Amino acid sequence: xxxxxQWPATLxxxxxxxxxxxxxxxxxxxxxxxxxxxxxxxxxxxxxxxxGIGQISSEVPQNLSASRPQDRQFILSSKKLLLSxxxxxxxxxxxxxxxxxxxxxxxxxxxxx
Amino acid sequence: QQPVQSPQxxxxxxxxxxxxxxxxxxxxxxxxxxxxxxxxxxxxxMILLKGxxxxxxxxxxxxxxxxxxxxxxxxxxxxxxxxxxxxxxxxSMDSSYKLIFGSGTRLLVRP
Numbered sequence: 001x002x003x004x005x006q007w008p009a010t011l012x013x014x015x016x017x018x019x020x021x022x023x024x025x026x027x028x029x030x031x032x033x034x035x036x037x038x039x040x041x042x043x044x045x046x047x048x049x050x051x052g053i054g055q056i057s058s059e060v061p062q063n064l065s066a067s068r069p070q071d072r073q074f075i076l077s078s079k080k081l082l083l084s085x086x087x088x089x090x091x092x093x094x095x096x097x098x099x100x101x102x103x104x105x106x107x108x109x110x111x112x113x
Numbered sequence: 114q115q116p117v118q119s120p121q122x123x124x125x126x127x128x129x130x131x132x133x134x135x136x137x138x139x140x141x142x143x144x145x146x147x148x149x150x151x152x153x154x155x156x157x158x159m160i161l162l163k164g165x166x167x168x169x170x171x172x173x174x175x176x177x178x179x180x181x182x183x184x185x186x187x188x189x190x191x192x193x194x195x196x197x198x199x200x201x202x203x204x205s206m207d208s209s210y211k212l213i214f215g216s217g218t219r220l221l222v223r224p
Contacts, residue, residue, distance in 0.1 A: 032210060043115075044155070044200060044214040051210055059211075090154055098142035098209045099162055102202070104154040 002027035006091050006105040013112055019064075019078040021108050023091030026072065031093040033074040034102070035066055038088040050074060086112045114138055116203045118215035125191050125222045133186040133218045135201030142209055144177050144184040145202040148195075149217075155200060159186070191222045 003026045013019060025031050035047040046059045048066035056066050063082060067075045074091055088109050094102040116137045123131050135144060143162045147155035161177035161184055174187045188195055198219050202212040 034212070036214075043216040044202075046211060046213060049210060057210070092212075094212075097212055098204045099160075101157050101160060102145065102212050103157065107154050 002093075002103070004091060004093055004103055004105040006089075006108050008108060009106065010109045011111070013081050013110065015083055015112055016080050019076070019081050019085070019110070021076040021089055021091075021110075023074040023076075023105055024072055025093045028072070028093070028095065030071060031095060032097050033068060034092040034094075035074065035076050036090045036092065036104075038090065040087070044090070048076070081112045083112050086110055115213055116201055116215040118199075118201055118218050120218060121216070122219040123221070125195075125220065127191060127193060127222055127224055129191055129222075131188045131191060131220060133188070133199050133201075133220075134183065135185070135203070135215055136181070136183045137203045137205065139182065139203070139205035139207065141177075141179070141182050142204045142206055144175075145204070145212060146173075146175060146184075146186050147200045147202065147214075148197045149200065150197045158199075188220070191220075193222050193224065196220055196222045 005024050032051050034049045036044045049057050050068040064078050088107050090107045091105040092102050094100050116135050119134045145160045146158040149155040159175050177184045198217045200214045200217050202214045
């Protein structure tokens with residue numbers, strides 16, 4: 001069976017510090033991978049997606065970046081965090097986006113102070 | 114473009130029914146429904162595909178009107194466990210790699 005992992009589970013960082021969140025998927029190959037952000041009490045905002053190794057599509061221009069160094073690994077980064085980067089970051093995977101179920105990881109709760 | 118969900122919030126008594134609507138201005142491949150409990154990741158409920166195929170894992174039903182690009186989620190005989198925020202997500206034909214979510218519908222079921 002397939003599983004998706006995210007770490008860390010929670011993170012408290014000062015403004016201006018760097019960020020690295022990691023997501024890995026097990027039990028499948030060549031998944032489509034996604035990063036979403038959810039601000040407190042809000043909806044799910046798509047940040048980045050990747051349909052293959054080294055391929056990244058950005059949805060929202062901001063101080064975040066993403067990378068996919070391996071088939072089942074997806075990393076979200078920032079060089080300098082802003083207060084507005086606080087939120088619940090969710091990684092997700094799917095085999096075929098248009099017809100299959102997209103599964104979410106457990107999420108990382110980020111607080112920027 | 115983000116699909117539009119309505120209503121924004123619903124309060125029910127246990128055993129009552131509810132309908133949550135989702136509409137898009139784009140031609141869709143599929144509509145996906147999720148439920149999210151506070152502090153947790155969204156959990157898949159159902160997917161409705163262009164052409165009428167429906168997939169789901171719980172005793173919750175849904176419909177997809179392809180002509181109007183609208184979907185509805187039907188929660189019948191609601192249980193306390195149905196409380197949470199419901200999100201619809203859509204995959205459009207001009208952007209088949211992206212699942213874009215609506216703003217959510219908060220559902221509270223009271224005893």
